[in-house]
Amino acid sequence: MLTIKNLHAEIDGKPILKGIDLQVNAGETHAVMGPNGSGKSTLAHVLSGREGYTPTEGEVIFEGKNLLEMEPEERAREGVFLAFQYPIEIPGVSNTNLLKEGLNEIRKHRGEPELSAGDFLKLVREKAKLVEMKKELLNRSVNEGFSGGEKKRNEIFQLAVLDPKLALLDETDSGLDIDALRVVAKGVNAVRNEKNAFLLVTHYQRLLNYIVPDFVHVLADGTIVKSGGKELALELEERGYEWISEKAESA
Amino acid sequence: MAKYDDVKKWYLDAAAAYDRDDAAPNGALKRLRETGARRFAELDFPTTKHEDWKYTSVKPATERRFAWRAPGERSDLPDAAKEAFFEEDQYRIVFVDGAYVPDASTPALEKDGAYVARLKTAIVERPEAVERALFDFEEEENVFAALGAAFASDGAFVHLPKNAALERPVHVVHYVEAEDEPFLAPTLLVVAEENSSATIVESYVGADGKPYLVGANARFAAAAGARVTHVKIQKEGDAAIHLWAGRAKTAKDATFETFLASFGGKLARNDAVVRAEEPGGFARVNGVVALDGERHVDNRVLLDHAAPRCESSQLFRAALNGNSRNVFNGKVLVRPDSQKIDAFQQNDSLLLSDTARSDSKPQLEIFADDVKCSHGATTGQLDKEALFYLRSRGVGAAQAKRVLVDAFTANAVADLKLASVRERIEKLAARSASR
Numbered sequence: 030m031l032t033i034k035n036l037h038a039e040i041d042g043k044p045i046l047k048g049i050d051l052q053v054n055a056g057e058t059h060a061v062m063g064p065n066g067s068g069k070s071t072l073a074h075v076l077s078g079r080e081g082y083t084p085t086e087g088e089v090i091f092e093g094k095n096l097l098e099m100e101p102e103e104r105a106r107e108g109v110f111l112a113f114q115y116p117i118e119i120p121g122v123s124n125t126n127l128l129k130e131g132l133n134e135i136r137k138h139r140g141e142p143e144l145s146a147g148d149f150l151k152l153v154r155e156k157a158k159l160v161e162m163k164k165e166l167l168n169r170s171v172n173e174g175f176s177g178g179e180k181k182r183n184e185i186f187q188l189a190v191l192d193p194k195l196a197l198l199d200e201t202d203s204g205l206d207i208d209a210l211r212v213v214a215k216g217v218n219a220v221r222n223e224k225n226a227f228l229l230v231t232h233y234q235r236l237l238n239y240i241v242p243d244f245v246h247v248l249a250d251g252t253i254v255k256s257g258g259k260e261l262a263l264e265l266e267e268r269g270y271e272w273i274s275e276k277a278e279s280a
Numbered sequence: 281m282a283k284y285d286d287v288k289k290w291y292l293d294a295a296a297a298y299d300r301d302d303a304a305p306n307g308a309l310k311r312l313r314e315t316g317a318r319r320f321a322e323l324d325f326p327t328t329k330h331e332d333w334k335y336t337s338v339k340p341a342t343e344r345r346f347a348w349r350a351p352g353e354r355s356d357l358p359d360a361a362k363e364a365f366f367e368e369d370q371y372r373i374v375f376v377d378g379a380y381v382p383d384a385s386t387p388a389l390e391k392d393g394a395y396v397a398r399l400k401t402a403i404v405e406r407p408e409a410v411e412r413a414l415f416d417f418e419e420e421e422n423v424f425a426a427l428g429a430a431f432a433s434d435g436a437f438v439h440l441p442k443n444a445a446l447e448r449p450v451h452v453v454h455y456v457e458a459e460d461e462p463f464l465a466p467t468l469l470v471v472a473e474e475n476s477s478a479t480i481v482e483s484y485v486g487a488d489g490k491p492y493l494v495g496a497n498a499r500f501a502a503a504a505g506a507r508v509t510h511v512k513i514q515k516e517g518d519a520a521i522h523l524w525a526g527r528a529k530t531a532k533d534a535t536f537e538t539f540l541a542s543f544g545g546k547l548a549r550n551d552a553v554v555r556a557e558e559p560g561g562f563a564r565v566n567g568v569v570a571l572d573g574e575r576h577v578d579n580r581v582l583l584d585h586a587a588p589r590c591e592s593s594q595l596f597r598a599a600l601n602g603n604s605r606n607v608f609n610g611k612v613l614v615r616p617d618s619q620k621i622d623a624f625q626q627n628d629s630l631l632l633s634d635t636a637r638s639d640s641k642p643q644l645e646i647f648a649d650d651v652k653c654s655h656g657a658t659t660g661q662l663d664k665e666a667l668f669y670l671r672s673r674g675v676g677a678a679q680a681k682r683v684l685v686d687a688f689t690a691n692a693v694a695d696l697k698l699a700s701v702r703e704r705i706e707k708l709a710a711r712s713a714s715r
Contacts, residue, residue: 077672080664105674119666121687130683131673138674170687171669187673 030055030226031076031096031195035087037251038075045071047251048087053195058227060237060262063248064270069230070114072248073197076228077111078104091195105131106138108194112184112201119171124183125153127171128190135191156189160216178209185216192220198229202236214239234266247273284325287342291463292321294348295430302433304403308411309433316420316429323423335607335639336578340547341424341521346463346493349378351400351434357384361455364483364513367700370451371396373436375466377458380434384453393441394476396450399467402437409439413469416501417527422551425525428465428495435467440476440506449479449698454494456486456520461493468498472506472534479509479698484524486517486544498526502534504558510538511701514548515708518573522548530554530561530590537564539696541705542577543712549577555584556592566692567596568705570685570712571604571636578607585614585621588648594625597692599685599713600636611643612655618648625655630688632662632681632713686710 031053038046045068053059063069074082076089078101089096096104119127133143144152157167160182172180181201188196198217202210217240221227229240237245237259245261246253247270255261255273265273295317302309325342326333354376361376361384373396374384380398388397388405395406403410420426436452454466470480484494494516502508508528516522522545528536540550554563569577583592598606608627629638640657662684670680689709696702 079668079672100677101668101671102674102676102680105672111672113669117663117665117669119663119669119684119687121690122666122670122683127670127673127675127683130675130679131670134674134676191673 030092032090033087036075036084036089037086038071038082038084040071040082044085045251046075049251049253051246051253053226053228055194055226056223057244058221058229058240058242060229060231060242060245061248062231062245062262062265065232067248068251069248070199073111073199073228073230076197077101077109102134105191106135110188110191110193110196112188112196112198114200114203116172116180116184118173118175120173122171123168124171125167128153128187132191152190156186159189159219160186161212162186177204178206181205181209181213182216185213189216189220194225196220196225196227198227200230200232202231202233210236211239234262237262249273284342287325287345288321290345291348291427291430292317298348298350298431300350300433302400302403304407306407306411308407308414309403312414312432313430316426316432319420319426320423320430323421323426325423332580332609334609334641336547336549336576341493341523344461344491346461348431349462349464352379354379354381355383357381358455358457360457360487361453361485364453364455364485366704370449370481372451372453373398374453374455375434376455378434378462378464392444394444394446395437395439397437399435399437399469400433406437406439409471410437410469413437413471413499413501417499420525422525424495424523425497425551428467428497428523428525431463431465431495432467432497433465436469438470438478438480440472440478442474442476444473444476446478449481449701451481451483453483453485456492456494456517457490458492459490461491463493463495465495465497467496470498470500470508470510472500472502472508474503475505476503477507479511481511481513481701484512484514484516484522486515486520488517489519490517491519491521492517493521494523496524498524500526500528500536502528502530502536504532504534506531507535508537509697510536511696511698512538512540512550513705513708514540514542514544515712516544516548518544518546518575520545523551524549525551526553528554528563530556530558530563532558533560535562538566539693539705540565540567540579541693541708542567542569542579543571543708545575545577547576549580551580553582553584554592556587556590559587559589561587561590563590563592564695565594566695568689568692568709569596569598569600569606570689570709571598571606572601572713574603576605579609581610583612583623585612585618585623588618589620590618591622592624595692596627597689598629598638599632599689599709600629600638601632601713603635605636606638608639608657609641611645612653614646614648614651614653616647619650621648621651621653623651623653627657628688629659630662630685631659632685682710685713
């Protein structure tokens with residue numbers, strides 16, 4: 030589904046990613062871990078097309094297409110979704126209206142007809158249940174006045190409605206207490222299937238107790254220094270990141 | 281000869297030449313015109329040295345000689361005029377190029393004592409009530425309001441007796457497409473007696489590329505406990521000059537609110553003065569401005585707290601594209617002895633291009649000591665983070681921009697209860713600023 034080859038990227042002229050290689054197939058969940066400043070969030074942003082995150086070398090092929098050439102909305106329509114680490118508030122734009130516009134664009138891109146108002150409402154209600162979103166939050170302005178936990182839930186709710194092929198979760202666990210984390214993870218797990226893939230960017234192993242990855246990659250100074258199975262995350266939790274970084278330096 | 285003497289002479293000659301008695305038994309309109317002409321002769325055209333006109337030049341209004349159009353009637357209604365009709369269920373009074381269109385209008389209404397009619401009809405049917413409304417306000421300080429008064433001869437009249445509540449809105453539509461550079465001077469008079477309520481909408485729509493001048497006057501008197509909501513949707517053509525002067529006063533516990541939506545015009549200016557004459561009143565003057573191209577809109581507001589225990593609120597939001605210009609010039613005046621006043625004033629501008637410009641002059645003039653007043657102004661650009669957020673959900677860049685502009689401007693009409701009117705303003709706002 031996603032092939033990243035020798036990806037380099039910079040922010041404000043400063044190199045952050047220094048040659049990432051990664052293969053993600055349908056049905057897989059990958060966790061990208063690493064210390065602060067290692068470039069793991071940058072990777073998620075480069076893949077989503079955020080302005081200011083400039084790829085300088087390498088390529089990213091998503092479903093046979095060059096992802097880096099696409100505008101952010103084209104990536105979304107092709108099936109890439111970013112769950113933000115810090116979801117912003119957008120006063121005056123209702124949550125459901127945003128989803129309706131987004132979903133209809135995505136469906137149009139896939140050659141599917143627009144959902145009727147009734148079907149859309151049904152879908153929204155069903156997905157809201159997945160993450161235990163309060164009904165009154167659905168028609169409120171996007172994230173306006175939401176608690177930290179509600180914002181993260183809203184991201185996963187949107188993910189569930191838009192049903193992407195590839196979901197990028199940027200530090201979705203940050204700022205969540207254990208109950209909220211459990212709800213968010215439950216939502217993610219309910220969406221996981223054989224046809225989609227997840228890339229979880231996280232600093233802590235905690236999230237991975239609830240969303241169990243197939244692969245774990247450790248990022249340090251802009252490159253993947255170690256890859257392994259889910260047990261690698263546990264090892265990191267125990268030994269910290271320095272062990273990996275030192276190993277990378279000595280190698 | 282002073283700079284504008286020839287302009288003045290042009291209009292004064294035209295006013296003198298218009299010598300009709302309007303079939304009014306008391307000659308009230310004629311006397312109003314004479315008063316207006318005298319005042320127009322006395323007042324000078326402002327320059328940008330004038331505080332109220334600091335950012336707006338009157339040149340576009342004075343460089344041409346617009347030809348006064350005496351009121352008449354016509355039977356046909358251009359399709360473009362229908363664009364202004366947003367809802368079937370309303371008392372509608374329609375003018376095209378200054379001429380009343382009876383077939384598109386609701387006949388004069390008399391229901392439970394409430395009266396809604398074209399001004400020319402009202403002056404015949406209700407001469408005393410119209411006369412009282414015409415001369416109920418102080419002498420004009422605005423030269424263009426005086427100019428409009430010098431030609432006042434048609435428009436709309438709304439009279440609400442005690443406790444009357446108009447369920448349907450009154451909608452006065454002015455559409456202009458004439459080629460001969462006309463000057464139109466419509467008058468709207470609203471008299472709301474004790475505890476009555478109504479919503480009155482004015483629409484000003486015109487064709488692009490055709491110079492014309494609208495010098496409109498609106499007068500609102502809200503008696504004790506009355507609630508008057510006024511909405512003005514202005515989308516004149518890009519060569520039009522639109523100068524509107526609204527004067528309102530509130531008696532004890534009365535409420536006057538107006539939502540001024542401005543989308544068009546080479547030069548468009550609203551001059552709104554609301555005075556709380558008795559305690560306990562409330563005034564709201566809100567505005568939406570959404571512009572592109574070379575359009576220029578100036579909102580001047582004076583909220584005059586001439587009695588204690590009054591509340592007032594002003595919220596103006598402008599979304600500006602192209603080379604457009606926005607001016608906000610709002611003043612809260614709290615007179616001595618007007619204690620326990622609560623006044624809020626805010627002006628926010630969104631610049632969508634590098635060449636759009638907004639000038640904001642929020643002012644407080646407070647002569648009492650037990651008051652709560654706040655004011656502020658902001659100018660900014662579209663939030664890039666929000667834009668990216670929407671796009672990351674599949675919404676196209678242009679549509680995402682429209683959605684954000686819409687959300688920004690809609691805030692100023694959020695309290696407008698009439699949903700059909702609110703939605704029309706929101707739609708026009710998104711369309712006008714992000715073509």
